[in-house]
Amino acid sequence: MEHSISDIDAMVREEKRLTAVESHNEAWAEGLSAGIxxxxxxxxxxxxxxxxxxxxxxxxxxxxxxxxxxxxxxxxxxxxxxxxx
Incomplete structure (x- = not known):
């Protein structure tokens, strides 16, 4: 199955979004554990x-x-x- 450049771009963007969400979730948890x-x-x-x-x-x-x-x-x-x- 071939992917177009726009499909690949969309997959890369989604992977970046998921990585950002994970980073933010970790920072959020750290803030909560610090009592914020x-x-x-x-x-x-x-x-x-x-x-x-x-x-x-x-x-x-x-x-x-x-x-x-x-x-x-x-x-x-x-x-x-x-x-x-």
């Missing part, structure tokens, strides 16, 4: 993410990410039974 409240960890993670987006891709990309995340929240994508880790 989940809300504080979440806010710090979002601030870091948006600072990086702004620095690397500019305001338009950061705002687009914010819009996509907002739509996911509204659509229920982050409800516990729907998470894909």
């Amino acid at each position: 409240e989940p809300e504080i960890i979440a806010e710090a993670a979002l601030e870091t993410a948006f600072c990086e987006m702004l620095r690397n891709n500019g305001e338009t990309a950061a705002l687009a990410l914010l819009d996509r995340m907002r739509e996911k929240v509204i659509g229920g994508a982050f409800e516990p039974h729907r998470l894909r880790h």
Whole structure:
């Protein structure tokens, strides 16, 4: 079975996403074990993410990410039974 370049790119992107999720899960667990409240960890993670987006891709990309995340929240994508880790 041959894969197109776009298929390969999609597989690489998904592998990177899964690696990032794993890294974030480990950092989250470390924060919790250090006694940091989940809300504080979440806010710090979002601030870091948006600072990086702004620095690397500019305001338009950061705002687009914010819009996509907002739509996911509204659509229920982050409800516990729907998470894909």
